[in-house]
Amino acid sequence: MDFSVPAHVQDITRRVRQFVDLEVIPFEAHVDEHIDGLTPESLADLRAKAKAEGIFAPQLPKELGGLGLTLEEIVPVFEAAGRSTLGPLALNCSAPDEGNMHLLHMFATPEQAEHYLKPLAAGETRSGFAMTEPAPGAGSDPNMLQTRAVRDGDDWVINGHKWFTSGADGAAFLIIMAVTNPDVPTHKGATIFLTPIDSQGIDIIRRVPIMGGNDPGGHCEIKFHDLRLPNSAILGEEGQGFALTQKRLGPARLTHCMRWTGIAQRALEIATQYATEREAFGSALSGHQSIQWMLADSATELHAGRLMIQHTAWLLANGNDARQESSMCKVFVAESVNKVLDRAIQICGAKGISRDLPLSRWFEAARAFRIYDGASEVHRMVIARQVVKQFGGQVS
Ligand SMILES: Cc1cc2nc3c(=O)[nH]c(=O)nc-3n(C[C@H](O)[C@H](O)[C@H](O)COP(=O)(O)OP(=O)(O)OC[C@H]3O[C@@H](n4cnc5c(N)ncnc54)[C@H](O)[C@@H]3O)c2cc1C
Incomplete structure (x- = not known):
């Protein structure tokens, strides 16, 4: 086992941390003032600075303007970027665009890559991934997908109702999951489509108001009314929608964990500083055992989470499906x-x-x-299935 971080990754991590401290964190004071957390001008300015610093898009291959780091190598870099919720935005490694770029990089045709991926990778556009639907559609159970795409000559005609499509308001394009073959189980009969967001038949009804909001583009409710797309709008192949989504979700779950670890680490630092400076009952707060235990538990959980992220990244990078480990990691780090x-x-x-x-x-x-x-409950179900299977049992 070798837990050492390569020198070039240490160097990038240090520079990302410095950039976030000096250039990004000052914008946090104004995050509530703008519907997207930042004005488009501020975001463009930060991205230009990140490019000039040579830290833009650490996860993307060099031919797309990124740093070409592997999934294992981005672990500390994403944590450093994630010390501010605005950091990943500045570096173009925030959700949902980061996962969408990964998906397009794996499966887009050269034409699709040129049209959708290149501007997204350059930080010139944003994107949305429209999978979740309000009841009775797909939520925790993707097999309940209701959005339908029906063949009409050379085209597909899509009708459906989505919500919580992050980033959709102001995005350049959507990635839509729809059922194309209702006669087979949904996981074999769903297909992914790419569409410019200004296509006729896309109705962005609202940004759903949420707690902790001000994310760029919001989390939108969308209706598709006879959205007509050519066959060339399909990503991958017809019926491959769920297989492709799994390829997106594994690493995307892990990158969420990396970024949130950055926030949690900074929260621990803020709390520790307060505890050492603030006095109560004759000593600094940090002198009281109950405070020490809270700090100790937080430091321990952060350490355990990092190891789980590193191990799962290593498994994925080495071609393993790591389904159970990525579920364990998601539950543990989120909680x-x-x-x-x-x-x-x-x-x-x-x-x-x-x-x-x-x-x-x-x-x-x-x-x-x-x-x-x-x-968390769904990931626990996935983990439990594996655990029970090992003893010859079954979980529904
Ligand atoms: C901020 C935010 C951003 C999002 N961004 C996107 C996006 O960009 N694109 C997209 O497609 N979706 C997005 N989503 C949707 C998200 O993926 C879904 O909320 C999630 O999959 C759960 O689906 P649901 O909300 O319909 O919950 P439901 O399916 O209605 O489930 C409700 C609750 O039931 C429990 N539950 C479900 N299944 C089980 C089970 N088997 N056993 C025990 N308990 C269970 C869980 O506690 C769950 O929270 C986003 C959601 C949020 C909150």
């Missing part, structure tokens, strides 16, 4: 990040609740992490 933030607020008392510190904003935003990319 421990929420606990670390909760403890940090408790340690900082009223100041923790205030907007003078970023903790309360992060706390609101982190709650959704236990739901998106698979709710």
Whole structure:
């Protein structure tokens, strides 16, 4: 086992951290002022600076303007970027674009790559991934997919209702999951389509108001009314929608964990600083055992989460499906990040609740992490299936 971080990755991590501290964190004070957290001008300015610093898009191959780092190598880099929720945006490695770029890089035709991937990789556009539907459609159970694409001559005609398509308002294009063959099980009969967002038949109804919002493009409710797309709009092949999505979701879950570890680490640092400076009952707060235990538990959970991320990244990078490990990692990191933030607020008392510190904003935003990319209960179901299978049993 070798846990050492290569020198070039250490160097990039250090420079990303410095960039986030000096250039990005100052924007946090204004995050509530803008519907997207940042103005388009500020975002473009930050991205230009990140390019000039040679730290833009660490996860992308060099031919797409990135740094060409592997999944294992991006672990500390994404954590450093994630020390601010604005950091991954500045570096063009934020959700959902980062996962969408990964998907397109794996499966887009040269024409699709030219049209959709290149501008997205350059940070000139944004994208949305439209999978989840309101009841009775697909949520935790993707087999409940209701959106239909029906053949009409050389075209496909799509009708359906999606919601929580992150980033859709102002995006250049959507990636849509729709059933193309209702006569086979959904996981074999669904297909992914790419479409410019200004195509006729796409109706963005609203940004769904959420706790911890101000994410670029919001989380949108969308209806498709007779959206007509050519066969060339299909990503991969007809019927491959779920297989392709699995390739996107494994690494995307892990990159969420990396970024949120950055926020949780910073929360621990803020709490520790407050605990060493603030006095109560004759000593600094850090002198009281109950505070020490909170700090110790947070540091321990962060360490365990990092190891789980590193191990799962290693498994995926070496061609393993790592389904169970990535579920374990998602559950553990999503839940421990929420606990670390909760403890940090408790340690900082009223100041923790205030907007003078970023903790309360992060706390609101982190709650959704236990739901998106698979709710904790669903990942526990996946883990339990494997555990029970090992003993010859079955879980429905
Ligand atoms: C901030 C945010 C951003 C998102 N971005 C996107 C996006 O860009 N694109 C997209 O397509 N979707 C997106 N989603 C949707 C997300 O993927 C879904 O919310 C998630 O898959 C759960 O589906 P659901 O909300 O319909 O929950 P439901 O399926 O209605 O489930 C509700 C709850 O039931 C419980 N549950 C479900 N199944 C089980 C089970 N087997 N055993 C026990 N309990 C269970 C869980 O606690 C779950 O939270 C986003 C969601 C949020 C909150």
